[in-house]
Amino acid sequence: MSSFDPNAPAASASGIFGLPYSELEADLVLLPVPWAVTVSYGGGADRGPKAIFDASMQVDLYDPTFQKVWECKTAMAPISKTLKKESRHLRVLAETYLEGLLRGESANSNEQAFLRKNIDAGCHTMNQWVEKKVDSLLKKGKMVGLIGGDHSTPLGALRALTKRHPNLSVLQIDAHCDLRLAYEGFKFSHASISRNFHQECQNLTALVQVGIRDLCQEEAEYAEQHSNIHLFTDRYLNERAAEGQTWKTTLEHIIRPLGKEVYLSFDIDGLDPSLCPNTGTPVPGGLSFYQAVSIIQAIHASGRTLVGFDLVEVVPGDSEWDANVGARILFHLCTEAHRSRQSSNL
Numbered sequence: 450m451s452s453f454d455p456n457a458p459a460a461s462a463s464g465i466f467g468l469p470y471s472e473l474e475a476d477l478v479l480l481p482v483p484w485a486v487t488v489s490y491g492g493g494a495d496r497g498p499k500a501i502f503d504a505s506m507q508v509d510l511y512d513p514t515f516q517k518v519w520e521c522k523t524a525m526a527p528i529s530k531t532l533k534k535e536s537r538h539l540r541v542l543a544e545t546y547l548e549g550l551l552r553g554e555s556a557n558s559n560e561q562a563f564l565r566k567n568i569d570a571g572c573h574t575m576n577q578w579v580e581k582k583v584d585s586l587l588k589k590g591k592m593v594g595l596i597g598g599d600h601s602t603p604l605g606a607l608r609a610l611t612k613r614h615p616n617l618s619v620l621q622i623d624a625h626c627d628l629r630l631a632y633e634g635f636k637f638s639h640a641s642i643s644r645n646f647h648q649e650c651q652n653l654t655a656l657v658q659v660g661i662r663d664l665c666q667e668e669a670e671y672a673e674q675h676s677n678i679h680l681f682t683d684r685y686l687n688e689r690a691a692e693g694q695t696w697k698t699t700l701e702h703i704i705r706p707l708g709k710e711v712y713l714s715f716d717i718d719g720l721d722p723s724l725c726p727n728t729g730t731p732v733p734g735g736l737s738f739y740q741a742v743s744i745i746q747a748i749h750a751s752g753r754t755l756v757g758f759d760l761v762e763v764v765p766g767d768s769e770w771d772a773n774v775g776a777r778i779l780f781h782l783c784t785e786a787h788r789s790r791q792s793s794n795l
Contacts, residue, residue: 579605597761727766
């Protein structure tokens with residue numbers, strides 16, 4: 450570290466953001482999960498971790514509110530080639546299954562049921578892999594951030610964290626609620642992540658969802674039936690702004706339902722799609738970059754502790770724009786995780 454120059458270009462063979470730390474040395478380990486099996490519109494999220502890593506080399510290591518942020522030890526674990534290969538194999542099965550549905554074939558036919566069983570089994574194995582990896586890192590005293598992949602990937606991480614933080618709150622930035630039950634028949638769909646975790650975590654203090662602008666009747670009814678789910682839809686945010694409410698006040702309302710310990714799930718499609726045009730399911734509207742960063746920073750500023758996070762659904766396109774934005778969101782997530790660690794001795 451004595452020879453590291455935070456003002457210089459990233460050196461070859463350096464780690465995430467050009468930092469010199471190994472996974473063994475790091476206080477915060479980023480776990481890449483190159484998985485995109487149950488995506489329902491655009492694909493490519495399995496390529497997100499590598500694209501974010503590459504784009505991170507262009508991020509300047511300065512935060513005006515955090516002195517010498519580059520001294521915070523962050524490293525990214527290797528991308529699993531085995532996991533990525535299995536994701537692509539299962540995606541072929543998923544596409545075959547979905548094509549069958551489009552042809553009018555019954556989801557319960559022998560062939561369709563066989564495909565769905567194999568896909569669910571593979572996703573279950575992925576969840577177990579993530580849970581085991583995160584659990585192992587937590588036992589070593591590491592903080593963990595997950596880089597997807599599609600939004601189905603953090604379930605294992607949430608399972609591992611709730612063993613240590615049973616009264617966890619989840620703050621989700623997203624265009625979608627992800628409260629569907631077995632969407633398109635897939636038990637571990639990217640559109641079911643919040644439903645799956647909400648049903649598993651009996652002591653969940655709150656699930657606060659921000660930036661929502663696409664939800665179905667089933668999701669709206671499910672949210673209404675559970676008092677610990679709080680929706681701050683894109684429409685709500687814009688109506689409050691039109692009425693003259695300051696963003697600071699709106700931010701206070703967003704943070705208020707959260708408990709002391711917070712997990713932040715950041716689906717990149719929660720942003721305005723001009724910032725992430727290639728994400729799998731873009732929706733008009735959404736948060737500005739400033740609004741998103743201010744939400745991330747409000748967790749620690751409010752006296753709460755960020756105990757873990759994920760960044761998902763970043764899909765590289767013809768340009769590096771999506772990965773560029775994703776890398777900068779990741780930088781702020783990492784900074785806030787380190788800030789929480791320093792103040793709470795995680």
